[in-house]
Amino acid sequence: MTTQKTSFVYVTYIASTPEKVFEAITKPEICRQYWGHENVSDWTPGSDWSHVRDNDERPTEIVGKVMEVASPNRLVITWAGASSADNPDAYSRVTFEIEPHANGTRLSVSHEDLERGSGMANGVSKGWPLVLSSLKSYLETGTGFDLSGRTKSA
Template identity: 65%
Template sequence: MTTEKTSFVYVTYILSTPQKVFEAVTRPDVARRYWGHENVSDWSPGSKWEHVRANDERTVELVGKVIEISPPSRLVISWANASQAADPASHSRVTFEIEEYESMVRLTVIHDELEAGSGMANGISKGWPIVLSSLKSFLETGRALDIFAKPKAA
């Protein structure tokens, strides 16, 4: 039986340049400032990447491989929880499309090949909007959002 797949797409417009947006995703020292994690890789096709918590524990939370890279307009990576790295069926795919759009950038993040109803699918549908909002705030104002914030109790 084939597992049903789903995808998540998020589009935002950022007052920045394609190069700065691309670097914000791929440079660990920049990603840690708005994401609370570092994306660590040599960014060559086929190379591994790790999503490392930017704290004292330096926990590797997500892993994958660089599938395609075309700076500063496109990056495609596989994506899995570190605990499921050995199971190819648990891997999903993330595509970053970065387009110049007059005086700004249109960033489209497509997270697909997700198992429908899985914890990963549910988590990324909440995670991507705050991470990408923080990226936008950081590049436009120099101030990131608290991506670990929780909703206030009613």
């Protein structure tokens, strides 16, 4: 039986430069400001990368490999839950296309090869719109959403 796959494509326009958008995705100290995670790697093709929560509760949530880097216009990575890292079939693929636009930068994020109906596909379909909105807010205003997952007291 063949597993059915699904994919998602998200596009946003950001009043910033392609260089700043690329840095916001790849520099841990910037990424944590709008995502509550750090994307950690040396960003060379073939290298490992990990998506690390910026607290001690669940340190590494997502892992993968860097497949392609063409800074500041393109980044391709594989993506799997840390608990599924040993299963080659668990990996999906994320492509960031970053292009100059008259109003700043066009960012397109394609997340492909997800198992249809899986927890990962469900999380991705809800997560990317929120993360990309937070990224846009952060780069345009200096403040992203609090996506750290920490509980705040009133």
